[in-house]
Amino acid sequence: MFSIGALSKATGVKVPTIRYYEEIGLIDPATRNAGNQRRYDQAGLERLGFIKHARDLGFGLEEIKELMGLNGELGQDCHAADQIAKAQLEKVRSRILRLQQLETELERITHLCEGGTGGTCQVLTALGDHSQCLGEHG
Amino acid sequence: MFSIGALSKATGVKVPTIRYYEEIGLIDPATRNAGNQRRYDQAGLERLGFIKHARDLGFGLEEIKELMGLNGELGQDCHAADQIAKAQLEKVRSRILRLQQLETELERITHLCEGGTGGTCQVLTALGDHSQCLGEHG
DNA sequence: CTAGGTGCTCTAGTCACTAGAGGTTCAAGA
DNA sequence: TCTTGAACCTCTAGTGACTAGAGCACCTAG
Numbered sequence: 001m002f003s004i005g006a007l008s009k010a011t012g013v014k015v016p017t018i019r020y021y022e023e024i025g026l027i028d029p030a031t032r033n034a035g036n037q038r039r040y041d042q043a044g045l046e047r048l049g050f051i052k053h054a055r056d057l058g059f060g061l062e063e064i065k066e067l068m069g070l071n072g073e074l075g076q077d078c079h080a081a082d083q084i085a086k087a088q089l090e091k092v093r094s095r096i097l098r099l100q101q102l103e104t105e106l107e108r109i110t111h112l113c114e115g116g117t118g119g120t121c122q123v124l125t126a127l128g129d130h131s132q133c134l135g136e137h138g
Numbered sequence: 139m140f141s142i143g144a145l146s147k148a149t150g151v152k153v154p155t156i157r158y159y160e161e162i163g164l165i166d167p168a169t170r171n172a173g174n175q176r177r178y179d180q181a182g183l184e185r186l187g188f189i190k191h192a193r194d195l196g197f198g199l200e201e202i203k204e205l206m207g208l209n210g211e212l213g214q215d216c217h218a219a220d221q222i223a224k225a226q227l228e229k230v231r232s233r234i235l236r237l238q239q240l241e242t243e244l245e246r247i248t249h250l251c252e253g254g255t256g257g258t259c260q261v262l263t264a265l266g267d268h269s270q271c272l273g274e275h276g
Numbered sequence: 277c278t279a280g281g282t283g284c285t286c287t288a289g290t291c292a293c294t295a296g297a298g299g300t301t302c303a304a305g306a
Numbered sequence: 307t308c309t310t311g312a313a314c315c316t317c318t319a320g321t322g323a324c325t326a327g328a329g330c331a332c333c334t335a336g
Contacts, residue, residue, distance in 0.1 A: 053266055061323070089245065099196075109223050128192075174300085
């Protein structure tokens with residue numbers, strides 16, 4: 001049996017975050033010892049490890065709840081889990097595209113300072129004026 | 139003089155967001171007409187346009203406050219504005235890198251379903267087990 | 277037996293909004 | 307001039323995923 005601190009060290013999830021997960025019902029309420037402190041077993045450790053890894057992969061807590069619901073049932077829900085993972089992959093890809101557009105614009109804007117002629121700030125002007133942008137980004 | 143709704147249409151910033159910006163001091167309190175409704179002039183429009191564009195470029199409201207403070211002073215602070223923009227560019231680049239790592243892992247995981255042999259779900263297993271990952275991503 | 281590290285609950289704060297309730301004002305048509 | 311309905315007002319509360327702090331209780335090693 002682990003204390004909450006030991007569980008935190010083992011999984012890399014911070015102590016208040018573990019309590020938060022319990023509060024919102026993402027993990028079951030832990031059993032308590034005589035002094036009202038939370039105690040966790042191996043199953044609790046694995047469950048939290050799953051959550052940590054899924055969070056690191058960018059899944060939201062609601063998606064994780066879905067994945068864990070499926071996990072409890074096993075079997076044919078592999079397809080449903082795959083759908084969630086594929087949706088997540090699409091989200092990640094579109095975020096990358098958007099950020100790459102921002103990168104292009106910011107590169108252009110930061111290059112304006114090197115060639116600045118003094119007087120009004122070209123960087124600030126460019127930040128305020130979308131019509132100067134090369135592509136769409138908003 | 140524009141109403142808040144007209145300003146919203148002109149800039150693409152939603153009405154409650156404009157009021158929120160006023161509340162947190164990002165824009166000056168608008169003048170009011172006889173019936174206590176906000177009225178904006180051309181300067182207010184440009185200021186909000188600047189904010190909108192900077193938000194679209196991924197700047198936080200605190201950074202925008204800084205940029206607008208500099209904008210009021212002009213001149214040698216071009217360098218400071220450029221620093222903020224360059225920092226933003228770095229943030230965007232590191233976010234892109236992180237997301238590309240996630241993309242790799244998620245591609246791998248979603249391919250597991252196609253070759254699934256039934257029984258335990260390989261997708262769920264992979265989601266829960268970081269040691270199966272090819273690279274670091276957390 | 278004591279000290280300090282760990283645990284407990286509860287409240288409030290973060291960021292950048294968004295939603296809703298319940299009331300007031302404005303502008304256009306009859 | 308009156309009426310109607312859209313737009314406006316303030317205020318409170320909610321979102322996601324935590325984080326910070328106050329003020330206690332408990333646990334364990336020396």
